[in-house]
Amino acid sequence: MRKIIVSITTIIIFSFAANAQIEEHAIGVRLGGGNYGGGFEASYQYGLGDVNRLELNLGLNSQNGGSYMSLAGVYQWVWNLDAVSDGFNWYAGPGAQLLLFSDATVVGFGCQIGVEYNLNGPADVPLTISLDTRPMFNLVSEGSEFGWGIALGIRYTL
Numbered sequence: 228m229r230k231i232i233v234s235i236t237t238i239i240i241f242s243f244a245a246n247a248q249i250e251e252h253a254i255g256v257r258l259g260g261g262n263y264g265g266g267f268e269a270s271y272q273y274g275l276g277d278v279n280r281l282e283l284n285l286g287l288n289s290q291n292g293g294s295y296m297s298l299a300g301v302y303q304w305v306w307n308l309d310a311v312s313d314g315f316n317w318y319a320g321p322g323a324q325l326l327l328f329s330d331a332t333v334v335g336f337g338c339q340i341g342v343e344y345n346l347n348g349p350a351d352v353p354l355t356i357s358l359d360t361r362p363m364f365n366l367v368s369e370g371s372e373f374g375w376g377i378a379l380g381i382r383y384t385l
Contacts, residue, residue, distance in 0.1 A: 249274040249305055250347065250384040253355055257284055259378025268297070270380060278305055282322075282339070299324035299361065301339045314348040317341065324363055335374065337363035345384070353384045 253272040266288030274280045279302070286297040301322030308315045319340040326333040341359020346352040362375035 249277065249280055250345070250355070252385040253382040254385065255355075255380060255382030257286075257378045257380040259376045266297075268299070268378075270382060272382060279303065280305060280318075288326075293328065295326050295328045297324055297326050301361070303339065308342075314345040314350075316343050316345065318343065318359075322361065322363075324361075324365075326365065331368070333365050333367055335363035335365040337361065337375075341380075343380070347384050355382045355384055356380070357382070 250272070251274045253270075255270050257268040257270045259266070259268075266286055268284040268286035270282065270284045272280050272282045282299075282301045282303055284297070284299040286299070288295055288297055299322060301320050303318045303320035305316050305318040307313075308317060317340075319338065321338050322336075324335040324337075326335065339359055339361040341357050343355050343357035343359075346354045346356070357380035358377065359380065360375055360377050362373065365372045365374055
């Protein structure tokens with residue numbers, strides 16, 4: 228238990244020391260595969276502060292010959308990786324999703340973790356490119372299922 232408390236405290240202190248450049252607004256797409264939550268998603272990010280943001284995604288997806296619509300929201304902490312390059316960040320945070328099938332509605336809970344490169348800083352181009360995963364436990368009528376996939380995000384920063 229002590230190791231967990233020390234680890235969490237270290238991460239919190241590190242997050243205050245390594246502030247990332249968070250854009251106030253970013254809009255774009257998130258393209259990815261996987262089960263539950265893959266496919267095409269329209270994506271919007273809203274900066275909540277210097278190190279926090281909210282990401283909302285509305286998606287059209289298909290799986291096993293069927294299609295569904297998804298709505299996902301994730302609260303993210305963003306950290307800068309200055310040692311690698313200015314504008315290169317990693318992020319993580321908890322989230323939830325709602326999947327709307329033609330015959331069922333599924334709710335999922337999980338997280339999102341990824342890396343991004345913000346071209347607005349070093350290259351003065353208002354674009355962010357990201358690669359992330361969003362593992363979710365989806366609550367279905369028969370119990371729960373685990374779903375995840377890797378996605379590529381491209382967003383225009385406002």
